[in-house]
Amino acid sequence: MSAREAAGGTLRWTGRAYLLVGLGTVLATAAVLERSAVPLFVALPLLLAPFAAASFGPGRPMTADLSWSAGGLGAELVVAGELRGPMGGHGADLLIEPSPPPGSVVTSPLRLARSRDVVRFTVGWRLPEPTIATVRAPHARWQDPLGLTEREVSGSRPPLQVERYPAELRRVGSIRLDRTIALPWDTPSHRVGPSGEFHGIRSAAPDEPWGRINWRATARSGRLLANDFQVELTGDLLVVLDVRPSSGDRALDARLLGFARAGVYGIVDALFHSKVRIGYAAFGEFVEALPLSTGRGHRVRVLRAIETSQLSAVAGPAERCAFSLRRFYRPGITTLVVSSWTGDPSQEVVPYLRRQGFPPLLISPSPLPMLEGTGALDAEEELLARRLELVERRVRLSDTWRYAPVVDWNDYWSLEGLARFLRRPTRRRVS
Amino acid sequence: MSASFAEGRRGGNKLTFTVAAVALGLFGLVGGLPDLLGPAIGIGGLAVAAWARRRGPLGTEYGALPALVGLLVLATTAPTVASAELFGGLSALAVLLWVADDPARPAGGGRRAALPLASCGLAVGIAWSVALVLPHPSQEVGLAGGLLASVLLVLAYFLVREAERRASSSASA
Numbered sequence: 026m027s028a029r030e031a032a033g034g035t036l037r038w039t040g041r042a043y044l045l046v047g048l049g050t051v052l053a054t055a056a057v058l059e060r061s062a063v064p065l066f067v068a069l070p071l072l073l074a075p076f077a078a079a080s081f082g083p084g085r086p087m088t089a090d091l092s093w094s095a096g097g098l099g100a101e102l103v104v105a106g107e108l109r110g111p112m113g114g115h116g117a118d119l120l121i122e123p124s125p126p127p128g129s130v131v132t133s134p135l136r137l138a139r140s141r142d143v144v145r146f147t148v149g150w151r152l153p154e155p156t157i158a159t160v161r162a163p164h165a166r167w168q169d170p171l172g173l174t175e176r177e178v179s180g181s182r183p184p185l186q187v188e189r190y191p192a193e194l195r196r197v198g199s200i201r202l203d204r205t206i207a208l209p210w211d212t213p214s215h216r217v218g219p220s221g222e223f224h225g226i227r228s229a230a231p232d233e234p235w236g237r238i239n240w241r242a243t244a245r246s247g248r249l250l251a252n253d254f255q256v257e258l259t260g261d262l263l264v265v266l267d268v269r270p271s272s273g274d275r276a277l278d279a280r281l282l283g284f285a286r287a288g289v290y291g292i293v294d295a296l297f298h299s300k301v302r303i304g305y306a307a308f309g310e311f312v313e314a315l316p317l318s319t320g321r322g323h324r325v326r327v328l329r330a331i332e333t334s335q336l337s338a339v340a341g342p343a344e345r346c347a348f349s350l351r352r353f354y355r356p357g358i359t360t361l362v363v364s365s366w367t368g369d370p371s372q373e374v375v376p377y378l379r380r381q382g383f384p385p386l387l388i389s390p391s392p393l394p395m396l397e398g399t400g401a402l403d404a405e406e407e408l409l410a411r412r413l414e415l416v417e418r419r420v421r422l423s424d425t426w427r428y429a430p431v432v433d434w435n436d437y438w439s440l441e442g443l444a445r446f447l448r449r450p451t452r453r454r455v456s
Numbered sequence: 457m458s459a460s461f462a463e464g465r466r467g468g469n470k471l472t473f474t475v476a477a478v479a480l481g482l483f484g485l486v487g488g489l490p491d492l493l494g495p496a497i498g499i500g501g502l503a504v505a506a507w508a509r510r511r512g513p514l515g516t517e518y519g520a521l522p523a524l525v526g527l528l529v530l531a532t533t534a535p536t537v538a539s540a541e542l543f544g545g546l547s548a549l550a551v552l553l554w555v556a557d558d559p560a561r562p563a564g565g566g567r568r569a570a571l572p573l574a575s576c577g578l579a580v581g582i583a584w585s586v587a588l589v590l591p592h593p594s595q596e597v598g599l600a601g602g603l604l605a606s607v608l609l610v611l612a613y614f615l616v617r618e619a620e621r622r623a624s625s626s627a628s629a
Contacts, residue, residue, distance in 0.1 A: 040517050041555070048524050055532045062587070066541045067531040069583060070548040070576040071524075073606050076613040077572035084616055117562060139562070170556045170569035172517070 042075040042173035078169040090181040107145040124161040154437040155287035160185040190291030191440040197295040267364030268309040269340035281365040297324045309337025312349035347377035356382025365390040379428045391435035472557040479550035483543035487534040501526025516560045545580035579605040
């Protein structure tokens with residue numbers, strides 16, 4: 026989306042100009058009352074300066090187009106960009122005020138490199154947790170060197186989309202999901218390639234990897250033979266994001282949902298690259314679902330749906346989620362539930378999903394690192410309280426283990442537990 | 457801390473501070489306050505202002521207030537003599553020069569503000585030199601000349617604004 030400000034900014038006085046003119050007026054009045062010329066001599070530059078500053082500024086509205094991008098890894102977000110346009114040599118007095126993403130901390134202050142018609146800027150922030158956010162374009166204005174008059178700089182100001190999620194999720198796409206449900210309208214692919222279902226044997230190429238050589242067939246025939254595989258979907262995945270408010274503290278719920286959304290975004294983005302067929306459902310008061318599919322168009326639809334998922338006003342009953350999903354999806358699909366539900370344990374969606382035939386895997390973002398002490402306890406008691414909260418959470422999650430594997434997501438910048446589980450789904454307990 | 461403040465330098469240019477301090481000190485010496493009270497008020501106000509304008513965005517915007525108040529005190533207590541008039545005008549210009557050298561802004565603010573400051577200085581120069589040269593009954597002519605220069609500058613400003621308004625309205629049409 027490109028936002029263009031409709032009109033260039035008009036010239037306006039700053040607070041400092043009003044200060045000078047006010048003081049100049051007081052001095053002029055004092056000169057008249059005292060019948061002394063000295064205050065008038067002092068007042069003269071103060072009264073004139075705002076007009077002089079405006080006269081030597083840019084004589085028409087300024088326009089400059091913004092192009093910018095986000096860099097950095099993990100929690101570090103480095104934004105670099107440039108404002109380019111005819112500035113008439115006034116680029117040195119251009120002020121840029123970036124809008125930081127919510128909750129972020131400045132790690133690298135704004136740095137500007139100015140030339141005649143181009144101003145380049147760089148600023149760094151540290152994000153508190155995984156985030157999908159739209160960073161608003163920086164505010165740009167010209168201000169004269171005395172700081173008495175200013176003018177908005179208009180032009181193209183595209184917002185910047187920032188996605189930050191745990192780094193392990195980038196590797197999730199290489200994990201092969203076993204469970205593929207044949208849908209009535211599915212047409213199996215007959216393309217062959219290096220991975221997928223076994224298709225047949227062929228002569229090995231000179232640079233064939235050793236791992237693909239079929240040694241038994243090679244021994245029988247006396248020449249190098251390699252395996253061929255049918256390239257097809259590697260599995261189905263239904264991702265369910267729980268957007269119900271749970272704890273009573275709506276701000277905390279919104280924060281938890283914010284980084285849960287970022288995690289889901291990362292998982293889905295990675296799995297789409299490995300041809301996994303993905304369905305997405307958000308459960309608030311009701312279920313909003315996108316069907317199982319793959320491809321670029323579906324990827325955009327799903328990612329857009331994840332970005333726009335918001336905390337619902339009312340929490341729907343957990344069984345409604347499971348029953349509704351049956352209307353959209355066939356049972357048996359691997360179901361990844363991302364839920365930070367901390368309310369009534371009987372409202373956990375996982376047992377209901379299991380009963381309706383969806384094998385679930387729960388990722389539970391932990392609210393504990395976000396909770397701060399009330400200050401009523403001393404350090405030792407605070408530590409004890411935290412341990413008790415942790416124990417209570419572990420007990421609650423252990424109940425859920427009866428129905429599904431659980432990934433306790435308490436280090437917000439790591440989902441190693443999920444990646445480990447997906448690599449060895451039956452052997453490892455996830456912590 | 458605003459981003460534009462973070463962009464700036466930690467301190468201002470010491471040269472502009474010195475120029476403003478010397479001008480205010482001289483204005484205080486020729487003023488009507490006893491002994492060193494005048495220079496103390498002038499330089500003290502400037503020092504407080506220099507401290508205040510490093511205190512974040514609000515200080516950057518209004519930090520010059522203590523220096524201007526010091527200037528006001530010195531101006532209202534000064535006797536009507538040519539030297540006080542000269543140093544009064546110069547002090548105001550020097551304070552403006554120091555204001556232009558804002559630590560929250562890129563270096564060289566004083567240099568970039570040379571043209572606006574020169575036009576203000578011209579008005580003060582005309583007023584003072586005419587007041588000095590002409591005999592006592594005609595000193596008002598000097599002030600009138602300074603005020604005339606000021607009015608011309610204001611007029612030029614409004615003419616520029618009008619031309620700009622016409623250009624933007626024709627562009628939008």
